[in-house]
Amino acid sequence: MFGDMKLIAELYSPKVAMLPIGGHFTMGPKEAALATRYLQPEMVLPLHFGTFPPLKGTPKELPRSWTPV
Numbered sequence: 001m002f003g004d005m006k007l008i009a010e011l012y013s014p015k016v017a018m019l020p021i022g023g024h025f026t027m028g029p030k031e032a033a034l035a036t037r038y039l040q041p042e043m044v045l046p047l048h049f050g051t052f053p054p055l056k057g058t059p060k061e062l063p064r065s066w067t068p069v
Contacts, residue, residue: 001031005038017041020048021062022055029061036062 008014017039020026026048027035036044046059 001027001035003038005035009039014039014041016043016045018045018047021046021057021059022049022051023057024054026055028057029064032057032062 017036019032019035021029021032023029032044032046044062046057046062049055049057049059
């Protein structure tokens with residue numbers, strides 16, 4: 001998660017964002033929701049979750065924490 005994601009949105013208008021949501025070693029659902037707000041994609045593909053116990057984030061948590069700008 002970084003503020004320059006707003007620049008990526010402005011310059012490239014991504015249609016799809018592939019974002020990690022597991023937490024621990026990657027961003028969790030809360031950070032991915034903010035990245036989604038910054039990037040403004042049409043679709044989000046959640047990645048890197050549930051493969052082993054420390055990666056606790058789930059796809060269901062992402063929509064609950066995401067609110068459009």
